[in-house]
Amino acid sequence: MRADPPPHVLEDDIGLRLAGPEDGWRERPDMDVAATRRTRASIVARTRYVEDLVVERGVDQYVVLGAGLDTFAQRRGPELAAERGLRVFEVDQPGPQAWKRQRLERLGFGVPEWLRLVPVDFEGDWWGRLAEAGFDPGRPAVVASTGVTMYLTREANAATFRLVAGLAPGSTLITTFLRPPEDVEPDQRPQLEAAVRGARAAGTPFLSFFRPAEILALAPASRASGRPGTFRRRSWTSGTSGGGRTAYDRPGERS
Numbered sequence: 001m002r003a004d005p006p007p008h009v010l011e012d013d014i015g016l017r018l019a020g021p022e023d024g025w026r027e028r029p030d031m032d033v034a035a036t037r038r039t040r041a042s043i044v045a046r047t048r049y050v051e052d053l054v055v056e057r058g059v060d061q062y063v064v065l066g067a068g069l070d071t072f073a074q075r076r077g078p079e080l081a082a083e084r085g086l087r088v089f090e091v092d093q094p095g096p097q098a099w100k101r102q103r104l105e106r107l108g109f110g111v112p113e114w115l116r117l118v119p120v121d122f123e124g125d126w127w128g129r130l131a132e133a134g135f136d137p138g139r140p141a142v143v144a145s146t147g148v149t150m151y152l153t154r155e156a157n158a159a160t161f162r163l164v165a166g167l168a169p170g171s172t173l174i175t176t177f178l179r180p181p182e183d184v185e186p187d188q189r190p191q192l193e194a195a196v197r198g199a200r201a202a203g204t205p206f207l208s209f210f211r212p213a214e215i216l217a218l219a220p221a222s223r224a225s226g227r228p229g230t231f232r233r234r235s236w237t238s239g240t241s242g243g244g245r246t247a248y249d250r251p252g253e254r255s
């Protein structure tokens with residue numbers, strides 16, 4: 001059963017198999033179809049936005065920071081790897097990534113040559129691991145960090161932005177962020193506050209909230225890389241869980 005009627009923004013039949021939830025998961029309160037409508041819209045919209053961009057930009061390196069159960073590699077990877085030599089770098093914490101690897105093996109997808117699983121902790125010194133996994137910082141890449149900034153300290157977020165700012169011309173960063181609950185429209189605040197409580201209860205508390213101007217202000221941090229770019233707010237979602245998304249382009253390439 002699908003929650004929403006077609007046409008679908010995103011077709012992903014693999015994510016559920018990968019997650020392999022327990023029987024009766026649809027009856028869980030946090031899975032209520034009506035109550036999760038905004039969150040669902042947010043997740044499928046951001047995923048579709050990123051995936052379209054990866055295809056349109058024509059890059060051969062796609063870095064998924066905090067990949068979680070992202071299934072782009074399984075859905076689109078075979079075709080894009082054959083067509084343009086795309087490599088997908090899934091960067092995530094060692095524990096969740098080891099679990100995902102196991103699931104991929106069990107479901108028969110495995111980890112093909114063009115999919116690189118890179119276990120790191122964004123709070124530490126992780127950048128070198130990407131190059132060790134075959135990432136070429138001299139070639140353009142699309143880097144996505146969706147649903148991740150809230151779990152990191154401000155320092156780790158700033159460091160990540162700084163590192164990405166040093167990538168080759170033609171590179172793009174797409175990120176999402178959560179606004180502080182007190183800034184969110186009153187009708188959306190209860191949902192965001194519930195998400196904050198849920199994250200804390202799950203042992204993965206939200207550590208960082210950003211106002212749109214603050215995420216854009218991370219751009220000056222990129223100057224430390226010596227290759228400054230510009231952050232532009234590409235679009236703004238006023239709904240969902242009080243988030244927004246932004247794109248960063250190295251100058252001199254596309255706009």
Ligand SMILES: C[S@@+](CC[C@H](N)C(=O)[O-])C[C@H]1O[C@@H](n2cnc3c(N)ncnc32)[C@H](O)[C@@H]1O
Pocket residue numbers: 043065066067068069070091092093096120121122123145146147148151152
């Ligand atoms: C909510 S999931 C986002 C999944 C996916 N990117 C999306 O858009 O739905 C957050 C991901 O960030 C990862 N993450 C959280 N803190 C991290 C850290 N300190 N280092 C590396 N990954 C981290 C988690 O393991 C998880 O896979």
